Amino acid sequence: MRYGLWYWPGIQGRGEFIRLPLEAAGIAYVDCGRVEGEDMLVANMAHHAAKRGPFAPPYLELDGMVIAQVANILLFLGDHHQVGASRIADRLWLNQLQLTIADMVTEVHSVHHPVAGSLTYEEQKDTALAVAKVFREERMPKFLTHFDEAAKSGPGEWLIDHHWTYADTSLFQLVEGLRYMFPKRMAALEPAYPDLIRIRDLVADLPGIRAYLKSERRLPFSQNGIFRHYPELDAA
Amino acid sequence: MRYGLWYWPGIQGRGEFIRLPLEAAGIAYVDCGRVEGEDMLVANMAHHAAKRGPFAPPYLELDGMVIAQVANILLFLGDHHQVGASRIADRLWLNQLQLTIADMVTEVHSVHHPVAGSLTYEEQKDTALAVAKVFREERMPKFLTHFDEAAKSGPGEWLIDHHWTYADTSLFQLVEGLRYMFPKRMAALEPAYPDLIRIRDLVADLPGIRAYLKSERRLPFSQNGIFRHYPELDAA
Numbered sequence: 001m002r003y004g005l006w007y008w009p010g011i012q013g014r015g016e017f018i019r020l021p022l023e024a025a026g027i028a029y030v031d032c033g034r035v036e037g038e039d040m041l042v043a044n045m046a047h048h049a050a051k052r053g054p055f056a057p058p059y060l061e062l063d064g065m066v067i068a069q070v071a072n073i074l075l076f077l078g079d080h081h082q083v084g085a086s087r088i089a090d091r092l093w094l095n096q097l098q099l100t101i102a103d104m105v106t107e108v109h110s111v112h113h114p115v116a117g118s119l120t121y122e123e124q125k126d127t128a129l130a131v132a133k134v135f136r137e138e139r140m141p142k143f144l145t146h147f148d149e150a151a152k153s154g155p156g157e158w159l160i161d162h163h164w165t166y167a168d169t170s171l172f173q174l175v176e177g178l179r180y181m182f183p184k185r186m187a188a189l190e191p192a193y194p195d196l197i198r199i200r201d202l203v204a205d206l207p208g209i210r211a212y213l214k215s216e217r218r219l220p221f222s223q224n225g226i227f228r229h230y231p232e233l234d235a236a
Numbered sequence: 237m238r239y240g241l242w243y244w245p246g247i248q249g250r251g252e253f254i255r256l257p258l259e260a261a262g263i264a265y266v267d268c269g270r271v272e273g274e275d276m277l278v279a280n281m282a283h284h285a286a287k288r289g290p291f292a293p294p295y296l297e298l299d300g301m302v303i304a305q306v307a308n309i310l311l312f313l314g315d316h317h318q319v320g321a322s323r324i325a326d327r328l329w330l331n332q333l334q335l336t337i338a339d340m341v342t343e344v345h346s347v348h349h350p351v352a353g354s355l356t357y358e359e360q361k362d363t364a365l366a367v368a369k370v371f372r373e374e375r376m377p378k379f380l381t382h383f384d385e386a387a388k389s390g391p392g393e394w395l396i397d398h399h400w401t402y403a404d405t406s407l408f409q410l411v412e413g414l415r416y417m418f419p420k421r422m423a424a425l426e427p428a429y430p431d432l433i434r435i436r437d438l439v440a441d442l443p444g445i446r447a448y449l450k451s452e453r454r455l456p457f458s459q460n461g462i463f464r465h466y467p468e469l470d471a472a
Contacts, residue, residue, distance in 0.1 A: 110346065153288055
C-alpha cells in the first residue's frame with residue numbers, strides 16, 4: 001500500500017504539511033504531482049469531481065478514495081499511523097491546533113495576494129504593503145503567542161505526551177516558512193517564544209526529517225509558494 | 237449535561253454553524269456569550285489560555301474541557317450525537333466539506349475586510365470593491381459548483397445517506413449568508429445550483445430549524461457579522 005499525494009509540482013505549499021509527517025514516520029507515498037506533472041493533477045481532479053472530489057490540492061488517494069483538506073488528511077493519517085493521538089481529548093486538541101495553523105497559513109498567503117490569487121503580486125503590491133504591516137504587528141504576535149502557549153501546555157517536550165505528532169511537524173513548517181518570509185521580524189520575535197522554537201528544533205532533529213531535508217524531495221522555499229520573501233514586506 | 241457555547245454576543249458569525257445542528261437536533265446548550273456578555277467571554281478565554289485554550293471563539297465548554305475551531309466542534313458533535321456520520325469515509329467527507337465551507341467563509345470576511353480586521357470597512361472600502369468583484373466573478377462560481385456537485389453525490393437527498401448532518405446545516409447557513417450579502421449575484425447564480433438549493437430548502441424545513449428561525453435565539457444578519465450587505469459590493 002502506498003498513498004498517492006497530489007499537489008502542485010514545484011512548490012512546498014500546503015502539500016508540505018502532509019509530506020512532513022509522512023517522511024518523519026517513514027510512511028510510503030508517491031508524490032504524484034511531481035511524478036506525473038500538473039496536467040495529470042488537473043485531469044485527476046476533474047476525474048474525481050463528480051464523486052466526493054477535492055476542491056483543491058493537496059489530496060491523498062488510496063484505492064480510488066480521495067481525502068482532501070490538509071487538516072482532514074492529517075486527522076486521517078493520525079488515526080491510521082503513529083502520527084496523531086489516541087485519546088479523544090488529545091485528538092480534538094491536535095485538530096484544533098492544526099486548524100489554527102491553517103488559519104495562519106491562509107493569512108500568510110493573503111499578505112502577498114490580498115486582492116486576488118489570479119493577479120500577480122506586483123499588481124496588488126500597494127495593498128500587500130499595508131496588509132504585511134498589520135500581519136507583522138498584530139497577527140504574528142497573536143498567533144505565535146498561542147502556539148507558544150500550546151507548546152508549553154503538554155506534560156512532555158512535545159505538544160502531547162512524549163511523541164511527536166503531525167501538529168508538531170506543522171509548527172516546524174510554520175516557523176520555517178515565517179523565517180523565510182519575514183527574517184527580520186522573526187529574528188525580533190523569536191526570543192519571546194522559546195517553547196515554540198523548542199518544538200521546531202526537536203522536529204528538525206527527527207531522523208526522518210533530517211534525511212528528508214537533505215534530500216531532493218524537499219523543495220526549496222520560493223516566490224511561487226505560500227511563504228514568499230519580498231524584502232519590502234518585512235521589518236523588525 | 238448542557239454544552240456551553242461561547243461566541244461573541246450580538247452576531248451570528250461563526251457561532252451560527254454550531255447553533256444550527258444543536259437546534260436541529262434538540263441538543264441542550266447555553267449560549268454563554270449572549271447570557272453572560274462579552275467581558276465574560278474575554279475573561280473565560282483568558283482563563284483557558286494556558287491550558288489548551290481557544291485561539292478565538294466559537295468554542296464549546298463541557299466539564300471544563302474546551303473544544304474550539306468550528307470544524308473541530310462539529311466533528312466532535314457528529315461523533316457524539318446524531319448530527320454526523322458513522323462510517324469513516326463519510327466522516328472524512330463531511331469534515332472535508334466543512335473545511336471547504338470554512339475556507340469560503342474566511343474569503344467572505346476578507347471581501348469587506350481585505351486589509352485588517354482591526355480597521356473599519358470604510359477605511360478599506362476601495363480595496364473591498366476590487367476584492368468583491370473577484371469574489372463574485374471567480375470565487376463564488378468555483379465554490380458553489382463544488383458544493384452543488386457535493387449535493388448531487390449522495391445516494392439520497394441529503395449530503396450522505398438519508399439523514400441531515402452538520403454539513404447540510406452549514407450549507408444552509410452559507411446560502412443564507414450569501415443571499416443576504418450578495419442578493420443580486422445570488423439571484424443570478426442560484427438557478428445553476430439546484431442541488432445545493434435543495435439542501436438549503438430541506439434544512440429550512442427541519443422542525444428544529446423552523447422553530448429556531450422563528451425564535452429570538454436566531455439573531456438577524458447585520459453589518460457586524462461575517463456576511464454583510466454593502467450594496468456597492470454586489471452586482472449580478
